[in-house]
Amino acid sequence: MERVLVKDLSNTIDEKVKLQGWIQRIRKLGKIAFIILRDRSGSVQCVVNTKEIEIKGLKLETVVEVIGNVAKSDKVELQVTSLNIINEVKIDLPIEINKTELEANLDTILNNRALSLRHEKTNAVFKIQACLAQSFGEFLQGEGFTQVFTPKIVAEGAEGGTELFELKYFEQKAYLAQSPQFYKQMMVGAGYERIFEIGHVYRAEEHNTNRHLNEYVSLDLEMAFIEDERDVMDLETRLLKYMLERLKIRCEKELNLLEAELPVIDKAIVSIPLPEAIKILQEKYGKKDLTNDIDPEGERLISVYVKEKYNSDFLFLTHYPVKKRPMYTMPAENRLTHSFDLIFRGLEITTGGQRIHNYEMLKSNMELKGLNPDSFKDYLETFKYGMPPHGGLAIGLERLTAQLLGFKNIREATLFPRDRDRLTP
Template identity: 40%
Template sequence: IEINTPKIVATGTEGGTDLFPIAYFGKEAFMNQSPQLFKQLVAGGGIERVFEIGPIFRAEEHNTTRHLNEATSIDFEAAFIDHEMAMEVAEDIISIAYHSVSENCPQQLHTLSLDGLSIPETPFPRISYDSAIEIANGSSDLSEPLEWGDDLSTQAERIIGSTMATHYFITDWPSEIKPFYIQNHDESPEISKGFDLMHPSMELVSGGQREHRYDSLIDALQNQGLNPIDFEFYVDMFRYGMPPHSGWGMGADRLVMSMLQLDNVREVVLFPRDRNRLAP
């Protein structure tokens, strides 16, 4: 079922970082970074499989060919599935998108010199975070070695993507660099059940299995320096029981950019918004 979640919120999905504050009748409010918390509440509240296609807003100062401050996100959330099943849904969506464009847009593809659009084969390869670090550190092109717990730099992503040469998943990320709502492995709590789906040149999807146990969720919030009181509307539902659930968010603009082999995400957005552009 398609849902529409608020874009004006009282707190950020991952705390107070990268938020656009707005004036809201004397109250503190922000433009939403993601529908994450809301789609979890809906999926756990009886509508078991939901999706949303809508805008997200991030006050990041990145000025790159892959980042915008207002972007379109494709979000999916479902109850009673684990992170492996969520990955299967994500790769199916990518495959369907490529097939649909290939079959229905031959004239537009010809204009872009993309006759015979290359469709990635499923299932996509899966590598662990540890393997990704090993691949990156094994390249002489990496300017600074990565340590366990580091996020992947753009340079590292390109090295790994060059090695993989197709869409692929990175799994088993360190819990410390994944959001509080991602569940960790019980036997190895330092490793999360989060994943990223990568195009050889960039990240397209981030997701994972969600922490549905109330006490563990409170611990995760506090471990990341967040106050559970600020997320009261969210954590209250977990107090009374939430089913296991998983999901992801996909950058629609990046999906089109990578599919059409374009150099800049601004080429696929009608009126892009970045740190320098506010009009038209």
């Protein structure tokens, strides 16, 4: 007898079927008992003899196989004729996972991750995350992008040596990649023109905040033959639109469960130059501590402004000053750059921009930033042999997930977070 999934039961009314899954709840009513059986596709009520449950000493989360007849009154349920234990549970669970809400603090949830993920709301988060990653790749493949896998063990950091995890690589010293930046650009120059990568990046960030992780998944892309950063922003707009549309279709159940409100992207995303945003924050919100950059409070306030004025959950901040951006950023007039951040509901989820493609300009920009060009030899070499104009961006997958679902802490959108204190599970 083939196993049937819970989600397909409505096609098998009055038939005899076999289900396999976990016992999520047990409720005894005299001689009859009701079990909620859960598999990867959903859960269903099963009617059994109380005696059978007691004889077998069934505990919550036991893995079972049940055979029975599918009936439908209000909802579909299974009239069980046989129940077999596949894998026994002998002890009580350390956390309660069968209530509507998972009532435990975040540390307890993360310490018991494999178990807390069985809670349907927690489970749904990572189905949504998987869908975001999937549709990111789908859209870009359709736009002529090639997926690449670049090394995470590197000889140099991309941002100039800070916040790097050091590694012993046989006799040499190595680091974990902070971003695939150099390799993305090299792959553009290698003739692929348009590439993307979905992979881990590492930041040896000393601070434990609600929005930083020491290891996270970066959705990266880089594209050639652009006019300037506007081409990258346009692509990101269409990309996010696609990702949100696919999410709505593929994860309807999960989004409803989490009461997620998806943002809408009509056409272009509002775009404000940073100097103008700073002025708005001064004039409208009395925030006077900003000069050349924005801080988390500023990101939140400017998002409020954009939401009120344009009814948009997204906002591009553009024209960051040269001194706030890495050496590979294309300069613009007035010591500003062809760069942008995407702010989503008060939090930066993307950094991007046009990159320098001229060898001499890149080299002298490294020197301006106090970096030694010899340290970036392989990268810099690429620019001698015909690098097209290009730009790109990176989206933090966990941040995007967290903001979509309204989480206060990015760890809620991270399977097994790595932070200042947490190295397990």
